[in-house]
Amino acid sequence: MHELGIAQSIVEAVLDAVDGPRITRLELQIGKLSGVVADALRFCFDLVTEGTALQGARLDIVEVPGRGDCRACGASFELEDLIVLCACGSADVQIGSGQELRIAAVDVE
Template sequence: MHELSITQCIVDAACERAAGRTVASVRVQVGRLCAVVPDSMQFCFELITEGTLMQGARLDIDETAASAHCRGCDSDFALADSILLCSCGSADVEVISGRELRILSMEVS
């Protein structure tokens, strides 16, 4: 379960930036192509934050839809999964969104 290590990195980064202050919430952006299960991430977050400055904090996850641009027909299209193939049949595509994994914001007190 790689969600555990990803979530641990998020908690570590948030605690470091909080500089001793209590963290109330963290908002992260997760692209659909990252193979991260949001429910697993939420579960890991609750376990990892126990006994830290983030205990009781809220994890808000914004999922980003996956999209790509086809160089063959010059069109943009949505990706349902990680198969990078345009409806025109071209595999010459560039992923535009869906691979994001970043902390967007956090609320401290």
């Protein structure tokens, strides 16, 4: 479960960047194509925040849809998974979004 390592890295990054007594909310943007399982990340987040300024913080996860642009025909379309194939039959697709894992907002007390 790589979500544990991801949760630890997120917590470390937030604690390094934010000098506050208590963090009440953290918002993450997670791309649909990132391979991160949101429920597993929530579970791990609760474990790794114990005893830190993030303990008890609300974790809001915003899913970023996958988008692709076909280099063959120029079509832009939504991607559901990493099996990338345009309706025109081309696999020459540039992934534009959906692979993100970003800390979008942090609320402090």
